[in-house]
Structure formats: structure tokens, C-alpha cells
Amino acid sequence: DADVTQTPRNRITKTGKRIMLECSQTKGHDRMYWYRQDPGLGLQLIYYSFDVKDINKGEISDGYSVSRQAQAKFSLSLESAIPNQTALYFCATSDPSREGRETQYFGPGTRLLVL
Amino acid sequence: DQQVKQNSPSLSVQEGRISILNCDYTNSMFDYFLWYKKYPAEGPTFLISISSIKDKNEDGRFTVFLNKSAKHLSLHIVPSQPGDSAVYFCAASEETSGSRLTFGEGTQLTVNP
Numbered sequence: 001d002a003d004v005t006q007t008p009r010n011r012i013t014k015t016g017k018r019i020m021l022e023c024s025q026t027k028g029h030d031r032m033y034w035y036r037q038d039p040g041l042g043l044q045l046i047y048y049s050f051d052v053k054d055i056n057k058g059e060i061s062d063g064y065s066v067s068r069q070a071q072a073k074f075s076l077s078l079e080s081a082i083p084n085q086t087a088l089y090f091c092a093t094s095d096p097s098r099e100g101r102e103t104q105y106f107g108p109g110t111r112l113l114v115l
Numbered sequence: 116d117q118q119v120k121q122n123s124p125s126l127s128v129q130e131g132r133i134s135i136l137n138c139d140y141t142n143s144m145f146d147y148f149l150w151y152k153k154y155p156a157e158g159p160t161f162l163i164s165i166s167s168i169k170d171k172n173e174d175g176r177f178t179v180f181l182n183k184s185a186k187h188l189s190l191h192i193v194p195s196q197p198g199d200s201a202v203y204f205c206a207a208s209e210e211t212s213g214s215r216l217t218f219g220e221g222t223q224l225t226v227n228p
Contacts, residue, residue, distance in 0.1 A: 004158070031214055040124070042204060042218040043159070058215070090158050094214050103149065104216060106158030 003027045004107035006091050012113045013081050021076045021110050023091030031094045032074040033104065034058075034066060036087040043090065049074055081114045088112075118142045119207050121219035129227055134192040136222050138205030141186065145207040149216070150179060150190050153202045162203075163190070195226045 004025045013019050023032065030051050035043040035058075045058030047066040055066060063085060065077045078085055088111050092104040119140045128134045138148075146167040151159035165172040165179045165188070172179050178191045192199055205219040 035218075040220055042119075042121075042220040043216075044218075045215060048215065092158075103161050103164065104214070105161065106151075108156070108158050 004091060004093055004105055006089075006107040006110050008110060009108065010111045012115065014115050015082055017081050019078050019081055019112075021078075021089055021091075021112070023074045023076070023107055025072050025091075025093045025105075025107075027093055027095070027105060028071075029093035029095040029105075030071065032068065033092040033094075034064075034074070034076045035090045035092065036060065036085075037090065037109075038087050046076065046089075078112075078114075081112075083114045086112060086114045116141070117220075118145075119205055119217050119219040121203075121205055121222050123222050124220070125223040125225070127225045127227060128195050130197055131194045134190075134195045134199065134224055134226065136190040136192075136203050136205075136224065138188045138190075138219055139186060140188075140207050142207070142209065142217070143186070144209040144211070145217075146210055147208045148179070148181060148188050149206045149208075150177075151204040151206060151218075152199075153204065153221070159204055192224075195224075197226045197228050200224055200226050 007022045033048040034046040037043050044060050049068045067075050090109050091107040094104040149164040150162040152162045153159040163174050163177050181188045202221045204221045206216040
């Protein structure tokens with residue numbers, strides 16, 4: 001079984017709709033992250049959370065919000081989707097105290113298309 | 116500004132030969148560097164890392180070299196295998212940013228049989 005899972009794997013939505021992408025992990029890690037990948041731009045950090053009560057903005061947080069419902073769950077919301085949010089979204093986890101510094105483990109990704 | 120750059124979007128090599136993927140960075144505060152490999156329809160997977168106190172780290176066929184004065188690192192794969200065909204991302208972090216990573220754009224490696 002995968003340690004980091006993301007749902008849905010693919011999603012098509014319309015401009016203005018609110019959508020939620022979900023991430024769950026069984027690695028027992030405290031730290032979780034949301035990234036987006038655009039062609040030619042690598043991965044950009046949207047939000048990250050170091051524990052259940054901690055939420056931090058990343059490089060490109062505008063238009064997004066997150067919720068850390070539990071240690072194992074971290075969801076990303078697009079309040080009002082727009083076409084330039086079409087991208088591949090990845091969730092990741094890390095626990096430097098166990099795994100070594102800054103080694104992050106990624107989920108399989110969610111491909112989002114906003115029409 | 117792009118603090119981590121991978122200037123080659125793609126690289127093609129023959130099976131059995133060496134693959135060399137390059138990465139440059141501008142932030143002198145970066146002190147930990149990682150390489151991730153990504154196959155289509157999968158998330159990136161950790162490959163190898165290096166701390167700034169070292170200039171080389173080796174793991175099987177994979178070796179990462181760090182040149183701090185040039186702010187440059189490279190990943191060597193020897194010998195290259197067709198299963199190594201993937202996108203390779205370079206990433207960097209600094210101690211004060213916790214576990215936040217800054218990624219390069221990625222390089223598509225194709226190993227031809």
C-alpha cells in the first residue's frame with residue numbers, strides 16, 4: 001500500500017467552482033506539504049504544515065487554502081478555480097528527526113484541469 | 116527569481132554510458148541538496164542527497180558531486196540503464212527554512228537501449 005495517497009487522481013472542473021484535493025499518509029510524519037508542478041517550472045510550494053496546529057504559506061499560496069484535519073490528513077482547496085490553476089498537484093511528507101534532514105516523500109499527484 | 120536552475124531540459128545517452136545531470140544554485144545559504152527522480156504518472160521519489168560539508172556522496176550507480184565555490188552540483192549515473200529514463204529534479208534547502216525545499220525545473224533523461 002502507498003504511504004502517501006492523493007484523491008482524486010484526476011479532476012476536471014469549471015472556472016469559479018470550489019474544489020478540494022485530499023492527501024493522506026501512513027508514514028506517521030508530522031510535516032506535510034502541497035506543491036504544484038507546471039511544465040518547465042519544477043515544483044513550487046503552495047502551503048506546508050509542521051503539525052496539526054501549524055499552517056504556513058509557501059511561494060504561491062494566493063487562490064489556495066489548506067486544512068490539516070489530523071496528523072495524517074492535509075487537504076488543499078481552490079476556493080474559486082481559475083484556468084491558470086490547471087497543473088499537477090503533489091502532496092509530500094517529511095520527518096527529519098527520523099529520516100534525515102529535508103527528505104520528503106511524495107504522493108502520486110492529482111492532475112487538475114480548470115476549464 | 117529561480118534560485119535553483121537545471122539548464123538542460125533534456126538529456127539523451129546510450130545504455131551503459133555515463134549520464135551527467137547538472138544543477139546550479141544562487142542562494143549561498145543552501146546547505147543541503149537532493150536529487151529526486153520522477154516517472155510519468157507518479158510522484159517524485161528521493162534518490163540521493165548531499166550536505167554542504169561534503170563534496171561527494173555515492174550510492175551504487177549514483178554519485179552526487181558538490182562544488183560550493185561554483186554553486187554547482189551534478190548527478191552521475193554509471194552505467195546508465197533504460198529504467199533510469201525519467202525526469203530528474205534537483206532540490207536545495209537552508210537550515211533556517213526548516214524542511215522547505217526549492218526545486219529546479221527538472222531534466223528529462225532518456226537512456227536508449
